[in-house]
Amino acid sequence: MNAADQIDTAFNQYEARSDQVDNELEALEPWDVALRPQAIHDRAKRDGVDLYVYERITGRDPHPFQTGYMLSCKPQRGLICGSRTGKSYIDLMDGLVMITHVIPYSMRYGPGVDTSVKRIVSRENIRRWGRRCISTGELIDHNERAMPDPREWDCGNIIGVGEYPQEKLSPPGSQLWLGTGAQHFQNFWKPRLWPGAKCLVPEGFIDTRKGDAGYHVSTKICHFNGDRDLHVITFESKSRAYEAEEAWFVKFDEENPDAEAFPAAVSHATYFSQAETPYRGLTYTKDYFFPDSMPEERDIFHAIATDSPYRNRKKLESDRKVWKPWDIVAREYGFHSEVRGEPYFDRIKLNSWLQHLKEIHHFAILVPDRDVSDAKDAFNARVDEVPAPEDNERTTWRIYEKARRGVGYAAAIDIAEGDEGEDGVEAQDKQAVVIGRLPLQELNETRPVIAATLRSTLDTVSFATVSSVSLARYNNAVLGAETQRGYFNGIFASELRTYPYWYHMPAVSDKTGKVRNKPGVDTNAKTRNIFFDLIDKWIRDFEILDDPMIYDKPLLAELNGAVRGKGGRCDHLSDGTLDTAMAFGIFLYIVEYSPHIFRDNRRHKAAEPPYAKWRNLASNKQHELSRVSFPGQGLQRMR
Numbered sequence: 001m002n003a004a005d006q007i008d009t010a011f012n013q014y015e016a017r018s019d020q021v022d023n024e025l026e027a028l029e030p031w032d033v034a035l036r037p038q039a040i041h042d043r044a045k046r047d048g049v050d051l052y053v054y055e056r057i058t059g060r061d062p063h064p065f066q067t068g069y070m071l072s073c074k075p076q077r078g079l080i081c082g083s084r085t086g087k088s089y090i091d092l093m094d095g096l097v098m099i100t101h102v103i104p105y106s107m108r109y110g111p112g113v114d115t116s117v118k119r120i121v122s123r124e125n126i127r128r129w130g131r132r133c134i135s136t137g138e139l140i141d142h143n144e145r146a147m148p149d150p151r152e153w154d155c156g157n158i159i160g161v162g163e164y165p166q167e168k169l170s171p172p173g174s175q176l177w178l179g180t181g182a183q184h185f186q187n188f189w190k191p192r193l194w195p196g197a198k199c200l201v202p203e204g205f206i207d208t209r210k211g212d213a214g215y216h217v218s219t220k221i222c223h224f225n226g227d228r229d230l231h232v233i234t235f236e237s238k239s240r241a242y243e244a245e246e247a248w249f250v251k252f253d254e255e256n257p258d259a260e261a262f263p264a265a266v267s268h269a270t271y272f273s274q275a276e277t278p279y280r281g282l283t284y285t286k287d288y289f290f291p292d293s294m295p296e297e298r299d300i301f302h303a304i305a306t307d308s309p310y311r312n313r314k315k316l317e318s319d320r321k322v323w324k325p326w327d328i329v330a331r332e333y334g335f336h337s338e339v340r341g342e343p344y345f346d347r348i349k350l351n352s353w354l355q356h357l358k359e360i361h362h363f364a365i366l367v368p369d370r371d372v373s374d375a376k377d378a379f380n381a382r383v384d385e386v387p388a389p390e391d392n393e394r395t396t397w398r399i400y401e402k403a404r405r406g407v408g409y410a411a412a413i414d415i416a417e418g419d420e421g422e423d424g425v426e427a428q429d430k431q432a433v434v435i436g437r438l439p440l441q442e443l444n445e446t447r448p449v450i451a452a453t454l455r456s457t458l459d460t461v462s463f464a465t466v467s468s469v470s471l472a473r474y475n476n477a478v479l480g481a482e483t484q485r486g487y488f489n490g491i492f493a494s495e496l497r498t499y500p501y502w503y504h505m506p507a508v509s510d511k512t513g514k515v516r517n518k519p520g521v522d523t524n525a526k527t528r529n530i531f532f533d534l535i536d537k538w539i540r541d542f543e544i545l546d547d548p549m550i551y552d553k554p555l556l557a558e559l560n561g562a563v564r565g566k567g568g569r570c571d572h573l574s575d576g577t578l579d580t581a582m583a584f585g586i587f588l589y590i591v592e593y594s595p596h597i598f599r600d601n602r603r604h605k606a607a608e609p610p611y612a613k614w615r616n617l618a619s620n621k622q623h624e625l626s627r628v629s630f631p632g633q634g635l636q637r638m639r
Helices: 003-015 038-046 066-071 087-100 123-129 182-193 261-267 285-289 313-322 347-356 460-473 487-495 525-540 553-561 579-593 610-619
Strands: 076-081 114-118 131-133 139-141 157-159 175-180 221-224 228-234 247-253 269-276 298-303 362-368 383-387 396-399 410-414 431-437 449-456 478-481 504-508 515-519
Touching: 066 087, 066 298, 076 087, 076 285, 087 175, 087 182, 087 228, 087 247, 087 269, 175 182, 175 261, 182 228, 247 261, 261 269, 269 285, 285 298, 347 553, 362 460, 383 460, 410 460, 410 579, 431 460, 431 579, 449 460, 449 553, 449 579, 460 478, 460 487, 478 487, 478 579, 525 579, 553 579
Parallel strands: 076 269, 076 298, 175 228, 175 247, 247 269, 410 478
Antiparallel strands: 114 157, 131 139, 221 228, 362 383, 362 396, 396 449, 410 431, 431 449, 504 515
8 A cells, every 4th residue: 555545544534533523514614705815816817807896796805705605694695606616515515504404513603713623634624724733723734645643633623603594494394496407416416415425414314214215316306304305406407397386495506508497496485596607608697696786685605716725726727727718717717708619809808898897878769759660751750768777679779879960870780680480580689780970089089989789689670660760860870781681681671771871882793793882781701701800900909908998788798709610700609699799890891991971961961762773873973872992992901
């Protein structure tokens, strides 16, 4: 037997001694976030992370984490952290306390009280508490490889952290629900709940009269004494699995991919908790953990990987070497970001900008003073704003700037090409509008300004009507919509065929090779690359600590999630979108190659509607909207 095996054997014998704590649950000492060294903040900044960005929610370090989570009595709790930081473990322990009423020694006393109960001597406790001289209690070192010697040293006594709230203990007859992924259940939860070497359920608390010695394997139920049943509901189940009778607690350990299950679980739980490392990126749970205003009934606790006193630092450093740069935000720091796929844009910048974003918009619905079922009526209408409390993803605009008198605007529009059902386009595929203008010298502006945006799931015809109202609102803005390819693009163009202020883009005929100006935007492979190159130039022009002059959160989130697809082209993941990004790229294209078309069209006589003389546009050199550059011309100005 070599030295390492001898040490392992000694540790096993030491942990089995009768003079130590009976079980791991009673020995639990939860930890909190200590004051972080400046080196940690410096490294976070290099990774594009500001650890203080959510201090209004978590507080500045030091602040509560595991202890705060267990002592909190709020009906909603959240535990969000870097990977392998102890979220599942503390969630399990909290659940076992609520079920069994076995309270850890550390949580039977006030903070700082010496319980006189010896800690288990283990490598984890040596790493956290160190080896301590039995006679003096002084710290010797943190040498995990030292041979256990019960005559010379131990890991000290368990210290109180605060008394566990009695009101959280489950009454007899309670249902308790655990939501987790099927694989995580097999790897983590089942070994610790079902009988075996890793089981953490204190002996004698399983009701062996029910099921197979207290368990139902097929239905994933653990029967505890007191008629308390723990139901494991894997996320592969649908949201209706949580539409049952009231549960004492519902714990989601990981993010449930089914967003509809989330409100169902919250509404059916006396105590609900969500614990996760945000691997899935910018999803619905971000607003739960980091809302603009924290609800009274919720507590959130956050930690990064280096906060854990049990995390091996050398192992963390080796892990960082194999993580992709875009993985680190979630895996080490426990913040939401788009972590999957090779990023197309600078994700470190975008994630930092998202963290520091100060949203300056207000929500509104644009209402005309007359019937606008015909587009020719829409651009003569007076349009008012009706405040809206939130985004309904149909007719609600984010307004960043009201139309300025005498200023020209352009509306860049991406029309969804997905299947349309009764309620419009599919959820992931949205109609998108970006309305903006050129920078104004009198305001010392250096960048084009986004005035309003819309993301809508309306059907194409209804969306065309909503769009026409916005054109009138913004001084009969130039209309730069996709029209030259695709069935739904054609429908949109047909609905607004009488609008006189279409943007025109030169198009080359595949058959004749001739160039002619056509109303609308041609989003072919070449122009798409130009659109996204213009966005990339915008991003590269700003440093990470600069104000990027983009205040539209959904747009930044789309850019953050953009990945390199086939052939290196800009693409999105199956559950993502680039609808607003495409509209923004079209807007920048119009700014770059046709700045002369920005003018207040309410003060100018309308040209003849473009579709009325479609065939003559190419030869009409006097047409106001035809003076545009060829796709790609002048591209060197972006570099």
